[in-house]
Amino acid sequence: MSSFDIAIIGGGIAGLSAACFLAEDRGDGSRIAVIERESQPGYHTTGRSAAMYTEVYGNATIRAMVKAGRPFLKTPHARYCDRSFLSPRGALMIARDDQVHRVGEFLREMNRPDVLEQVDRDRCLQISPALDPDYVAGGVHEPDAMDIDVHALLQGYVRVFRGLGGQIIADAEVRSITRRNGVFAIDAGAGQIEAPLLINAAGAWGDVIAGMAGAAPVGLVPKRRTAITFDAPAGTNPGNWPLTFDLDEQWYFKPDAGRILASPADQTPSEPCDAQPEELDIAICIDRIETASTLEVRRPASKWAGLRCFVDDHSPVNGFDDRIEGLYWLVGQGGYGIKTSPVMARIAVSQIAGRPIDDDILAHGLRPANLGVERLRGQ
Structure with a gap:
């Protein structure tokens, strides 16, 4: 049994951006594990994306996050990449x-x-x-619409996360999840992994993973x-x-x-x-x-x-489950997961740490309630 503080299921752009930013926020990634069913990160949707940076498509929630993420994508810190992730296209x-x-x-x-x-x-x-x-x-x-270098962005997240001691556990398909005494025990094929905080970044499998953890689906x-x-x-x-x-x-x-x-x-x-x-x-x-x-x-x-x-309203789901303590949702990005990844990850870091979402994100008109699980529960 390998023990961590945080287990993230899904090694696509959502899971790895969250892992990376969480590790940076903590100053240490050694207690964070990303569990990926395939042999390498980004195998499914992330690795098949022809992503474009444009601020005028998607609903208002998507557009707000895209605008807030522009500085990171345009001028990343050298630890992520030695050049911009964006290039001119139109x-x-x-x-x-x-x-x-x-x-x-x-x-x-x-x-x-x-x-x-x-x-x-x-x-x-x-x-x-x-x-x-x-x-x-x-x-x-x-x-001013731009291409996004998806490979460089994903590898930037991976490099920073691993550089802080983070672990990516590949070839680890999740078979079952049980929760006892406030800890999730995950049977991931490669072995048993336990953590009190479980982030569901499983993409198309998000509702399946939630069901294993005892949560109701969000309708992905x-x-x-x-x-x-x-x-x-x-x-x-x-x-x-x-x-x-x-x-x-x-x-x-x-x-x-x-x-x-x-x-x-x-x-x-x-x-x-x-x-x-x-x-x-x-x-x-x-x-x-x-x-x-x-x-x-x-x-x-x-x-x-x-x-x-x-999900029904085409906005992502980014927040704690309303019924299962310690389960955090990070799914439903639609076709916008690449360009929203830096802001989706920052929002997750803030909420997991119990801090308000950063003002520079909210300044673009983002309403946090439009990301929460509760909006999908009829509450």
């Missing part, structure tokens, strides 16, 4: 003739004239030259998203193209390591699993991209799928 949301009347509605809802500009058809084609001129009527440009719904990469047209250099997507989020494409990454932006409910792409979704992706652009997908160079998890 984003272009386009609308067809039958959609263009809704562009104004979107701009009013976001109310961010400082980062968004409405653009006409010709400007859309200048910004994203692969678009089909007959498909585009207008759009919205976010010049994993949803599959598919992606492919394919070769850019001969003689073109797509490196400066933006993320390009449609107003109804039915497709997107962006440059990726010399190729084009594309997705049908599918959200198919799924059981927790090692998600794999379906051939129908790949075919839909190719059809949508070829309909909206002049690109031809002769054969995907790679294909994959990942699970994005949601």
Whole structure:
């Protein structure tokens, strides 16, 4: 039996960012363990993400956390990375003739004239030259949207956590959890682990883990998203193209390591699993991209799928369980887990330590009640 002060189930971006910041807050990570069912951290959703930093998508809770996390992502301390996690990309949301009347509605809802500009058809084609001129009527440009280096960010969390003595226990699928005398005993395959504080950062398996610990589910719904990469047209250099997507989020494409990454932006409910792409979704992706652009997908160079998890109101769950003492939820980030990770982790550190959430986070309009488990319990 290995004893710790804190056990975190899930070695994705949520679990490792929390582990890292908790270790920093304590000045020592040797009493913190991250339990990961796979052989390496970030195997599932984290390792399959094409994350973008943009402050104008998701609900108000997501947008507040993203804005608060910008300083960390843009200028991390050297212990995390010797360069920014962000790099220029830009984003272009386009609308067809039958959609263009809704562009104004979107701009009013976001109310961010400082980062968004409405653009006409010709400007859309200048910004994203692969678009089909007959498909585009207008759009919205976010010049300052940025790529996130997901690998560097995850490895930064891992490096700092391990540097403070933190332990990542891999190949450790949780089989059972029991709680006696205020301590959780976790059978994780690799051995027995016990800790008085258990953080549930298990992603798609979050409700399953909660059930093992005796807690009621929060209603997590994993949803599959598919992606492919394919070769850019001969003689073109797509490196400066933006993320390009449609107003109804039915497709997107962006440059990726010399190729084009594309997705049908599918959200198919799924059981927790090692998600794999379906051939129908790949075919839909190719059809949508070829309909909206002049690109031809002769054969995907790679294909994959990942699970994005949601509760009913599409805000994350970040707080102590309302019934099981010592159980902390850190799940439900949807498609925003990468860019919210530094702030989600800071919020968890504050609440676990019994401190108020930092003012620089609350200054962006975050309401802590919108993260708590209680909002999902009908209380």
